[in-house]
Amino acid sequence: MGMWSRRRGQISIEFIILVGAIMVMVVAVFPFIMSANELSKAHAAARDGATFAAGMRGMGYRAADVNPVPEGVVKVLRVDMVKVGNYSNLEWYRFDILLSAPGYIADDASYASSLCATVRSQALRHVHYAFYGTWPAGAVSRVNTTRYTFTAGCDFE
Numbered sequence: 001m002g003m004w005s006r007r008r009g010q011i012s013i014e015f016i017i018l019v020g021a022i023m024v025m026v027v028a029v030f031p032f033i034m035s036a037n038e039l040s041k042a043h044a045a046a047r048d049g050a051t052f053a054a055g056m057r058g059m060g061y062r063a064a065d066v067n068p069v070p071e072g073v074v075k076v077l078r079v080d081m082v083k084v085g086n087y088s089n090l091e092w093y094r095f096d097i098l099l100s101a102p103g104y105i106a107d108d109a110s111y112a113s114s115l116c117a118t119v120r121s122q123a124l125r126h127v128h129y130a131f132y133g134t135w136p137a138g139a140v141s142r143v144n145t146t147r148y149t150f151t152a153g154c155d156f157e
Contacts, residue, residue, distance in 0.1 A: 035147060039081065039093070042127050042143075042150055046095045047079045049126025050152075053119040054099060067114040072102040074115065077157055079123070087149045095123055095152040106156040116154035123152045 058074035077098045084092040097119055105111045117139070124140040131145050143150045 038145060038147055041130055042093070042145070042148065043079065043081050043095070045126040045130035046081075046097075046123040046150070046152065047076070049123040050076045050079055050095075050097045050119050052126070053122035054115075057115050057118050058101075062114075062118070066118065067110060069105055069111045069115050072105050073100075074105070075100040076119075084151075090144060090149040091147060092149050092151070095150065097123060097152060097154045098157060099154060100157045112156060120152040120154050124150065 054074040054076050057069050058072055060069075060071040062068055077100050078096075080096040080098075082094050082096055084094050086092060097116075099106075099115070099119065101112075101115065105115060121139040121141075124143050125136055127143045127150055128134075128136045128140060131143070141151065
């Protein structure tokens with residue numbers, strides 16, 4: 001019987017060491033996982049906001065104080081996230097949004113500017129909503145989270 005009790009004790013010690021090693025690895029990797037999750041969440045929200053804005057403006061919808069844009073097929077081709085540097089104590093990322101629109105919209109500076117302003121603002125409004133659960137009032141030019149600050153730029157194909 002003495003032999004069996006020693007084996008059970010040995011298994012328990014190995015189990016404790018294994019669980020401890022796994023816990024150390026999880027604690028060490030956790031900040032990186034949370035950081036990547038925050039960036040992924042912001043990128044998805046910006047893409048959703050840009051797509052929403054492009055679709056609505058393409059159908060002719062606009063706010064009362066926004067310049068009208070003629071109807072046309074407006075598509076979001078790409079939303080890239082570019083690291084700009086630091087802003088205060090946060091890492092600064094910019095969403096570079098590439099749009100496709102008919103020439104009568106993209107080539108007219110007034111229409112292009114109005115459309116891009118809406119797309120940028122809606123992308124950042126959706127990022128704000130993803131992190132804070134509330135829609136910000138008015139246009140948005142920057143969203144700060146715990147680790148990052150986000151801005152947006154817009155251009156045409």
